[in-house]
Amino acid sequence: MKSFIWATMWVLLVTPASQLQGQQKKxxxxxxxxxxxxxxxxxxxxxxxxxxxxxxxxxxxxxxxxxxxxxxxxxxxxxxxxxxxxxxxxxxxxxxxxxxxxxxxxxRQQQIETSPVIVTASSFTTADREGVTLTTLEVVTTPGAAADVFWAIKTYPGVQQVEEGAGLFVRGGDVSETITILDGAIVAHPYKYESPTGGFFGTFSPFLLKGTFFSSGGFSAQYGNALSGALIMESQDIPPKKQVTIGIGLAAESAKIDLPIIENKLGLSFSGNRSNTKMMFELNRSKVDFSQYPFAYDLNLNIMYRYSRDGYFKFFLFRETDKVGG
CATH class of the missing domain: 2.60.40.1120 (Carboxypeptidase-like, regulatory domain)
Known part of the structure; x- marks a missing residue:
């Protein structure tokens, strides 16, 4: 019995010592x-x-x-x-x-230098100049914008998503309350495939435009007839070089010719676009039965003449036709 007690005490004494030694090694x-x-x-x-x-x-x-x-x-x-x-x-x-x-x-303290911050009143622009937020190419590459100016503008705050078209509904206002201006002239029909909620696409291709300014509020009295928003577009200037562009897709074809006649003084641009969705609907086996598949074409002639350093004359001719039947 004594030997068992001594053995137990020995285990109790040795165990803490071994743990302490292991901890010291650690x-x-x-x-x-x-x-x-x-x-x-x-x-x-x-x-x-x-x-x-x-x-x-x-x-x-x-x-x-x-x-x-x-x-x-x-x-x-x-x-x-x-x-x-x-x-x-x-x-x-x-x-x-x-x-x-x-x-x-x-x-030691160090000064943090940052670039100047410019605050504007709910304005978003698309052009190739300082202070803009989008370029024409960025309009084309904006996810979900379908290479359309109106669809790209719909991604900004203040524009409501009412339906699946391109109509600009600003803060609950009607689509007719947003004014569209091209080179200072009001565009009466800014949409293709027009409907009471606007249309499915914008009339003008972003490649026909030099820049676009959109304001959902705080715009000047120059656009006072607009109740909700203002979309101001400018057509291209004199092309810098001769260029031919051709595009072919499943439901559309396009072509554009840029021709400088007198360098930095006179030039013209001609373009045409045609869209026919019949093949696209048939290949995808759509269950929608159209009496007239969505079809549209447009022709554009733009003549630019610079008669002085600050004087500019533009002749912009645009013809567009679209048809759709349910």
Whole structure:
């Protein structure tokens, strides 16, 4: 009985000692990095980011500026401390197992310079000049815009998605309350396949336009007849070089010719577009029975003449026809 009691006491005494010895070995296999982070005035900086370059070990300073973390790395590494509004701190340190390294970090303030911010009154433009938000090519590549100016404008705040067409309903207003202007002239029929809610596409291709300005509010009295919004478009200027563009698709074909007659003085542009959806509906085996498949074509002639440095004359002729039957 005595031998059993002595054996039990021996186990109880040996076990804590062995655990303590194992813990000491574990602590000697890591290196501890600790210290403080302050500014030039000695004020502690909270939430500074301290880490070893190229490794995942690191810590964040507390409200007193103190930090501490362990690492299994050995050798020479760069200790980095970063904080918004201050220059990044870097220092080479040597790491050894069981070593405690204390680093006092003093950060110096650094001015943050940003580019100027321009605030406009709910205005979005599409042109190749400074301060714009879209170019003509970006209209074509806007997801879900179907390469259409009106569909691209519908992705902006203030324009409501009422139905699946291209109609511009601004903040609950009717589609007729948004005015459309081309080269200073009001466009009475700005949509293809017109309906009471506008139409399915815009009349003008983005490649016929130099730029587009859209405002859902805050526009000048020049567009005072508009109740909800204003869409102002400008046709292209004198083409810089002779160019022929041809496009062919499953439901549409297009062609465009740019011809500069007198450099920077006189030029013309001619284009034509034709869309016939019959083949597309038949290949996709649509269940919709049309008495007239959606069909449209348009022709455009644009003559540009610069008679002085600031004087410009434009002749824009556009003819469009569309048919659809249910």
């Amino acid at each position: 602590n000697t296999s890591t290196c501890v990095i600790e210290g403080t982070v302050t500014n030039q005035k000695g004020t502690p900086l909270a939430y500074a980011n301290i880490f070893l370059e190229g490794r995942m070990e690191g810590a964040m300073s507390n409200t007193q500026g103190h930090f501490s973390f362990k690492t299994c790395a050995t050798g020479t590494f760069t200790l980095i401390c970063s904080y918004i509004g201050y220059r990044t701190f870097k220092e080479r340190i040597s790491l050894k197992p069981g070593k405690i390294i204390h680093v006092d970090i003093t950060l």
